[in-house]
Amino acid sequence: MKITSQSVLASALLGTSLVSADPLGPCPSGAGGVCYSVGVPPSSASANSGNIYFQIKAPSGFSWVALGTGRSMSGANIFVAYTDGNGNVTVSPRQGRGEVQPQWDQSSTAADLTLLAGSGVASDGSWTANVVCSNCQSWSGGSMSLRGTSAPWIGAWRKGSALATTNKGVSITQHGGGDHTQFTLDLTQATIASDSNPFLTSRETTGGGSGSGSGAGSGGGNGITIGEGGSSRATILAAHGIIGALVMAVLYPLGSLLMPLLGRWWVHAAWQFVSFCLMWVAFGLGVQSAKDSGILFDQAHTILGTVVICLFAVQPVLGFVHHRQYVKIQRRSAVSHAHIWFGRVLIVLGIVNGGLGLQLADERNSLVIAYSVVAGVVMLCYFLAKGFAVLGNKRTSSAGFGGRTYKEAGHGHSYDPSRRQGDNRYA
Numbered sequence: 001m002k003i004t005s006q007s008v009l010a011s012a013l014l015g016t017s018l019v020s021a022d023p024l025g026p027c028p029s030g031a032g033g034v035c036y037s038v039g040v041p042p043s044s045a046s047a048n049s050g051n052i053y054f055q056i057k058a059p060s061g062f063s064w065v066a067l068g069t070g071r072s073m074s075g076a077n078i079f080v081a082y083t084d085g086n087g088n089v090t091v092s093p094r095q096g097r098g099e100v101q102p103q104w105d106q107s108s109t110a111a112d113l114t115l116l117a118g119s120g121v122a123s124d125g126s127w128t129a130n131v132v133c134s135n136c137q138s139w140s141g142g143s144m145s146l147r148g149t150s151a152p153w154i155g156a157w158r159k160g161s162a163l164a165t166t167n168k169g170v171s172i173t174q175h176g177g178g179d180h181t182q183f184t185l186d187l188t189q190a191t192i193a194s195d196s197n198p199f200l201t202s203r204e205t206t207g208g209g210s211g212s213g214s215g216a217g218s219g220g221g222n223g224i225t226i227g228e229g230g231s232s233r234a235t236i237l238a239a240h241g242i243i244g245a246l247v248m249a250v251l252y253p254l255g256s257l258l259m260p261l262l263g264r265w266w267v268h269a270a271w272q273f274v275s276f277c278l279m280w281v282a283f284g285l286g287v288q289s290a291k292d293s294g295i296l297f298d299q300a301h302t303i304l305g306t307v308v309i310c311l312f313a314v315q316p317v318l319g320f321v322h323h324r325q326y327v328k329i330q331r332r333s334a335v336s337h338a339h340i341w342f343g344r345v346l347i348v349l350g351i352v353n354g355g356l357g358l359q360l361a362d363e364r365n366s367l368v369i370a371y372s373v374v375a376g377v378v379m380l381c382y383f384l385a386k387g388f389a390v391l392g393n394k395r396t397s398s399a400g401f402g403g404r405t406y407k408e409a410g411h412g413h414s415y416d417p418s419r420r421q422g423d424n425r426y427a
């Protein structure tokens with residue numbers, strides 16, 4: 001075989017994928033030096049089962065650091081590592097069941113994890129878990145191809161005092177809102193030389209091969225892709241939150257205010273209809289997010305939100321029936337009051353539900369405060385304007401004419417909602 005300069009250049013450029021003998025994994029940005037690394041022996045890759053090796057490295061000051069296979073907590077095979085109090089570490093196999101604490105998996109299908117040489121707590125308090133898993137190609141919640149080119153992984157970490165326990169079932173405190181990552185690994189680039197602990201070479205300190213050890217937290221070209229899927233999930237969740245909050249705390253109250261303010265039913269109806277459509281968009285995005293994280297309909301926010309949004313469906317009907325009746329009988333009917341009060345109650349419930357959503361997402365306080373202030377100010381405007389409108393109507397109707405009037409028909413003929421000044425020409 002002739003070795004050309006091109007082939008030398010190509011193998012130099014492609015590096016690991018040709019000579020591939022290094023584990024692969026990221027040091028997620030914002031994780032304060034936490035690094036993950038995964039290695040797959042050729043025998044396991046070809047059989048698509050058998051040992052895989054992984055490493056979790058934590059600087060001092062971490063209560064626990066976890067790695068898992070899967071796209072989200074729900075259904076993931078999770079490996080939680082923490083110090084054991086004797087200079088070594090404990091690795092606990094757990095099952096992800098949504099965004100709640102994963103519990104120690106003691107079933108027969110639990111990940112079979114063995115701690116390897118090189119694990120332990122260093123003198124500076126940093127620690128390393130070198131682990132072999134003999135059955136990580138499948139678990140009760142899913143499976144992973146050991147030769148997958150974009151195998152999904154998750155990671156999470158929690159700063160705090162060392163857990164220092166050998167108890168695999170110890171209760172761990174929840175990670176912060178941003179203290180987790182999702183990434184995919186091209187496992188064909190994580191191939192190690194043989195079925196043995198790959199973390200005893202000098203490379204272990206770089207946190208993985210392929211130059212990812214710098215902890216840049218960005219992937220690309222080296223078999224590691226950070227946040228793929230995760231980032232689109234974050235976008236979906238953010239869109240759900242922004243549209244939902246806008247609809248409940250701003251658009252619906254303003255649309256309601258337009259009715260007494262302008263007195264044109266069709267302006268109100270059109271405005272609320274747009275809000276109504278946006279509400280369903282927010283609902284769809286919310287359902288998608290909840291599915292992704294496995295919390296569909298099992299949290300206060302997702303349950304109340306679903307109920308409130310379904311109840312909103314009757315509002316346009318009530319509004320329309322009210323309108324038809326008004327045109328006929330020239331005064332409010334029971335349906336009118338139902339539409340008005342049902343609408344008000346639902347808007348308030350919707351605003352409360354937005355607050356529950358922010359709580360569920362573990363959102364930063366500044367955002368919670370901003371949301372509360374905006375919702376509060378808009379509702380205050382609504383009730384103040386209503387108050388003035390009522391006062392205005394009292395005054396003007398006692399004066400006999402004018403003031404704040406409704407134009408139900410929208411073609412310029414006014415009527416007084418207090419019925420003292422019905423307009424016969426109202427069609």
Ligand code: HEM
Pocket residue numbers: 252256257259260265268269272273276312315316317319320321322323332336339340343344386417
């Ligand atoms: C989800 C959609 C809707 C919501 C949340 C909603 C909400 C409200 C609220 C809170 C009020 C009371 C306003 C006030 O304090 O004066 C109101 C009044 C009214 N709405 Fe709607 N509305 C919706 C859709 C509609 C539609 C589609 C129509 C018409 C076809 C309509 C017709 C009216 C009318 C005519 C009034 C005035 C009733 C009166 O003061 O006698 N609404 N709406």
Ligand SMILES: *[C@@H]1O[C@H](CO)[C@@H](O)[C@H](O)[C@H]1NC(C)=O
Pocket residue numbers: 087088089115116117118119120121
């Ligand atoms: C931690 O435990 C593993 C597995 O028993 C062992 O190989 C390793 O040497 C231990 N580390 C220390 C620092 O004792």
